[in-house]
Amino acid sequence: MSTKKIQPSEMIINPDGTIFHLHLLPSQLTDRIILVGDPGRVNMVAEFFDTKTFEVSSREFHTIGGTYKGKPIMCLSHGIGPDNIDIVINELDALANIDFATREVKPEHRTLTLVRIGTSGALQPELIVGTPVIAAHAIGFDGVLNYYAGRNEVCDIDYQQAFCDYVHWNPLWAKPYVVPADKELVERIGRDDMVRGHTISAVGFYGPQGRELRLPLANPDLNSRIEKFRYNGEPVTNYEMESAPLQGLSLLLGHKAMTVCSIIANRVSTNATPNYKTAIHDLIKTVLERI
C-alpha cells in the first residue's frame, strides 16, 4: 500500500524549511512544550530556563526553546482564541510526525506533552482571584473539534447533552463538546494544590462569555444557568478560550495535553485584577518543576 503524500497546499512549508505559521523547523521541536496566550508571557517562562537555544517570532506565535534543569523544553504563544489552537496543534504535530522531505506521515509516532498556562474568569463564587484551576474537563463552545472525524469517540456525549438541555443551548451556536485533560499529566502537575475544574472554552471574551457592554446579549441568563448546572455533582468552574480544542485535538492526534489557568476575574462576585503577573509567575515556576 502506498503512503499518502501531503500536498504543498495542505501543509505549507516556508522556503527556509519551517512550518507555515509557527516558523519552526522540525529539528527545533522539543517533546515538552509550554503554551501561553500572550507572546510576552513566553519571556517570563524562558527566564526560568538554564539555556536558551533559539527564539522565533511570527505573528502572535513567539517561541523560545532551551533547557530547564538540563532537559529540552520550549515555550510557545498561541495568541487569543480557539481558532489559533487549530493552527498550533496541527503544526506542532506536523513537526513531530510528518517527514518534511517526503511529506509522508512518519512510521513511528512521537508523543508531545503540552501544558497551557493561562488566565481565566471564574463562574463559582468560591474561586477567588489567584486560584489555579485545571481544565480536567474542557467544554468547547468553539466548534473546532466538530470539523474532525472521530470527534464523538473522544468526547463525553452524555455530559454534552445534559449540559445543552440544562442551559437551554441556543441552536444558532456551535454544538458544545466535552473533552478530558490527560489524567496522568493532571495528577503529576496538579498534585493536591490545584482545583480540578470544568472549564469552558468560549469563542470570544465579551458576548460569548456573557459580558454585556453596549450590546445586549441573545441569551442573558446563560451564565446563571451554567453556574447552577452540575454533572456528577460537580460545577462548571471557569471561562477561558483554548483548553477544549487543545485537549480535543491532542486526544485525536495522540498527544498528552492539559490546561491550568490562574483566576483573574470572578464573574459572580464581579471582582477582577489586572495585576495577575505574580500569580502567573508562581504558576509557571510550579508547572516547570512538575512537567
Ligand SMILES: O=P(O)(O)O[C@H]1O[C@H](CO)[C@@H](O)[C@H]1O
Ligand atoms: O491569558 P491567556 O493564556 O491568553 O488566556 C485567556 O486570556 C485571553 C482573553 O483575555 C484568552 O486567550 C483566554 O483563554
Ligand SMILES: O=c1cc[nH]c(=O)[nH]1
Ligand atoms: O474572564 C476571563 C478572564 C480571562 N480570560 C478569559 O477568557 N475570560
